[in-house]
Amino acid sequence: HGLHVSPKAPQDDSLDMVASPGETLHYSVQVPPQQPPGLYWYHTHPHGESYVQDLDGMSGAIVVEGIDRYVPEVRHMRERILVLRDLVLPTDATERKRVMESVAMQTTQCGTAPESPERAFTVNGNLRPQIDISPGERQFWRIVNTSPDRYADLELDSESFDVVALDGMPLTYHDPAIRRRSMSHVLVPPAGRVEAIVTGPPADSHAALRSRCFDTGPAGDSNPAMVLADIISAQPSSLQVRRGDGVAPVYATFPPTVLKRVEASEPQFVVTFTEDKQGFYINGQKFEMNAGPMLTVDIGSLQHWRVMNPTREVHPFHIHQVHFLVYAVGEKPMKDPVWVDTVNVSYGSSVDLVMDFTDPIIRGMSLFHCHLLSHEDKGMMAKILFR
Ligand SMILES: [Cu+2]
CATH class of the missing domain: 2.60.40.420 (Cupredoxins -  blue copper proteins)
Structure with a gap:
């Protein structure tokens, strides 16, 4: 998803390359040198079955290396890849309530969508995990929303995201004058990605990564606010600073x-x-x-x-x-x-x-x-x- 590659077999052919049960497909994808470096992903794409296969987890993240050519400061930061997926809420009312409460899911109606929520977001497979960061530490978070239909309107309690790339595309790629953009919340639609620098909150504060209520419309599915992860104050960890590859960034202006x-x-x-x-x-x-x-x-x-x-x-x-x-x-x-x-x-x-x-x-x-x-x-x- 998002790669500037050939749509012909054996590359990114989503029309004819479909594996029947027992069959094996062999892909050989040539990612070009001019591919913007950043976070991409892959998922199955069989027409008629895409939704259920993606919901079941047939997807994963792809990093095209080299974003540090554009944003060298990330070499000094801890990097996290956060894959958002869906947990289908249990049908049993008590269980369902327990899961909804565990992520502090909004129970009032969100937006104009009348139906009740069906899913909760997980982060790297976990419901409301903890993310370590020391006060004032800057980390590089690379987030992909692999949900087949949920919007993640991401927000941090403590501060803004310092966004460096959207959908794998460094903001600076088309305009060297732009490096980063401070955003109080970032709407990541299904299949979207955001890559941002996040600063650790003060030691005595409780902070979380949240998804806000997103109004999907009167015919849409409920997309309520919830906590995705708790941000936990930790001791600074020793970090090996990564070296650059010495390649100059290419801009496509x-x-x-x-x-x-x-x-x-x-x-x-x-x-x-x-x-x-x-x-x-x-x-x-x-x-x-x-x-x-x-x-x-x-x-x-x-x-x-x-x-x-x-x-x-x-x-x-x-x-x-x-x-x-x-x-x-x-x-x-x-x-x-x-x-x-x-x-x-x-x-x-x-x-x-x-x-x-x-x-x-x-x-x-x-x-x-x-x-x-x-x-x-x-x-x-x-x-x-x-x-
Ligand atoms: Cu649609």
Whole structure:
């Protein structure tokens, strides 16, 4: 997920490489030198089964090394990889209450979603683990939300996240003037990642990593606030400072005039998410395994896309093989545009994107879809041919 690699077998082919029971698949993925270094992940992608397989845990984190070329200070920090997964709440009422209480799950209605919660987040497989950090210590946290459909609106009690990368993309990668961004909370949609520097709270304070209530809309699933982990004051640990590899960082800057021209142009393609009792659709079409591509794009271009969500619930938009710049929400310009590979599209709203189709490595048949995997399974996906 998120790698700028070929969509052709035996690489990132999500269409034809499906292992039947007893079968073995052999992948050989060539990650290019220009891949932005950061946190990525992998998960199975069989249309119709993606949701249950991801929920069952068929996924894992991938680190593309080299982020310290862009943010050298992380060489001096303890690094943690935090994989968020789901624990399905027990059906037994007493057990269910016990689990909900153990993570201090919000019991009042969260947002406009009327249903009661079904899951709790785990961190590296544990419900509400403890994370050690000494007062004032700075640690480098790399967090991936592998949930098939839960949003993690992450927050620290004590302070802000010093964000250095989103979706594997260092903030500085497209703009050397930006190094880090202080954020009081970070919305990590299903499949999203955040990499941030976190500072240890004072010794006498109780602090936690939390997920805030996120409003998924009147037709959405309940996504209540809960504690993900307790942050425990610990003695400073001895740390071996990692050495850099001596490779200079590469930047991929687009001239501001070029980006502005694309942003100001009419959308070259509009993605509209819709749903009804029979299924989920992109531009009125339900995904068909044997159908041709919904569109073909020629490699070498930046394109303005708009993603519209007229439904009554949120949908996270994702496209394979590329990152895109999110620069407007509800057709209003964003103060701090971000390069990501997965973006939430709020209900009754839209996002405007600059798609980066410049890298010839992505040639082949690819996919874009809603990353609520039950929606993808029920048709909210389409093919795109990179030519
Ligand atoms: Cu969706």
